[in-house]
Amino acid sequence: MFNTNELQELKSLLLSPKKISIIPHRNPDGDAMGSTLALYHFLKKLDHQVVVVAPNEFPDFLSWLPDADKVLVFERENDRAKKEIECSKLIFTLDFNALHRTGDVMGAYLETLDIPMAMIDHHQAPDSYAKYTFSDVTYGSTCEMVYHFIEALGYKESIDKDIATCIYTGITTDSGSFRYPKTTGATHRVVADLIDKGVDNSAIHNSLFDNSSTNRLKILGMALNNMVVLPEYKTSYITLSQEELDSANNQKGDTEGIVNYGLSIKGIEFAAIFIENKEEGIIKISFRSQGDFDVNQFARTHFNGGGHINAAGGKSLLSLDETVKKFIAILASEKK
Numbered sequence: 001m002f003n004t005n006e007l008q009e010l011k012s013l014l015l016s017p018k019k020i021s022i023i024p025h026r027n028p029d030g031d032a033m034g035s036t037l038a039l040y041h042f043l044k045k046l047d048h049q050v051v052v053v054a055p056n057e058f059p060d061f062l063s064w065l066p067d068a069d070k071v072l073v074f075e076r077e078n079d080r081a082k083k084e085i086e087c088s089k090l091i092f093t094l095d096f097n098a099l100h101r102t103g104d105v106m107g108a109y110l111e112t113l114d115i116p117m118a119m120i121d122h123h124q125a126p127d128s129y130a131k132y133t134f135s136d137v138t139y140g141s142t143c144e145m146v147y148h149f150i151e152a153l154g155y156k157e158s159i160d161k162d163i164a165t166c167i168y169t170g171i172t173t174d175s176g177s178f179r180y181p182k183t184t185g186a187t188h189r190v191v192a193d194l195i196d197k198g199v200d201n202s203a204i205h206n207s208l209f210d211n212s213s214t215n216r217l218k219i220l221g222m223a224l225n226n227m228v229v230l231p232e233y234k235t236s237y238i239t240l241s242q243e244e245l246d247s248a249n250n251q252k253g254d255t256e257g258i259v260n261y262g263l264s265i266k267g268i269e270f271a272a273i274f275i276e277n278k279e280e281g282i283i284k285i286s287f288r289s290q291g292d293f294d295v296n297q298f299a300r301t302h303f304n305g306g307g308h309i310n311a312a313g314g315k316s317l318l319s320l321d322e323t324v325k326k327f328i329a330i331l332a333s334e335k336k
């Protein structure tokens, strides 16, 4: 995962206190927030002046992460965020592989900067914008990579409860609570060490998964009700229209994870969810698969997206109905 020369160069750079910005992808999830905040706590311990700048708001179910309230939101606090980023001597970009993953506006802004960047990420096909690129698709989460990054720099002993809590969170959410195929013995050894360092693992699961609003469950109910199963393609899909979401007062994060229900049906190997977002004028899509079917490739080819082999996302500018029609037509031509 680590190129030794780059690691050594970065290590010497980190020996003297600096202004450093850390950026996750747009619509940050548990791994994006966990990894950026873990690195934030670690770099602060090394006496750096650190700020996490999220492209847009992060979901409420992550707001308990240590120092989540210190995260700047680029979209909301644009001037301040830019000021912080521009006086940085180093920018870490975490849990994404291309600058546009921070959004079109922030991505274009980051392109204009002449500040060295360091990428830590586990998505396929990393772009080459970073001076230091730590990219490895064999890892189930960026958080697990951050643990090894800190270890490789020689500071493993500095991982305290806060850092461990952030890392544990991203490993948990990106591995579907330790069940996806990239969960290895090494992952569990990292997790064991995090628990030894004081992580309250049971409480974290509670905060992540037993913290729903009533409305979120109503949205889940609507989603399951809307689910269509196409056994001939071993596929299921869910739609949620803006109207349906509004009727249940949808909040950021409420639809997270719903796509996985499609995969829990016996015999289903490919699941999708289509979520209408009138404000952005798009249908946001999530894809999940079990086994060899490569949803990263599917999302890239047909829906302007990407991700991993078994979990990816994309978007469509067509209407919700048209998007679903397109999806079914692709299935008909590709899967049979």
Ligand code: 5GP
Residues within 6 Å of the ligand: 025, 029, 101, 285, 286, 287, 304, 305, 306, 307, 308, 311, 312, 313, 314, 315
């Ligand atoms: P989710 O479906 O949970 O939003 O995302 C699943 C995976 O696909 C995540 O690793 C996420 O970063 C990636 N992903 C989601 N949406 C997009 C997208 O529009 N473009 C790309 N390149 N990756 C995406």
Ligand code: MN
Residues within 6 Å of the ligand: 031, 032, 095, 122, 140, 141, 142, 174
């Ligand atoms: Mn991730």
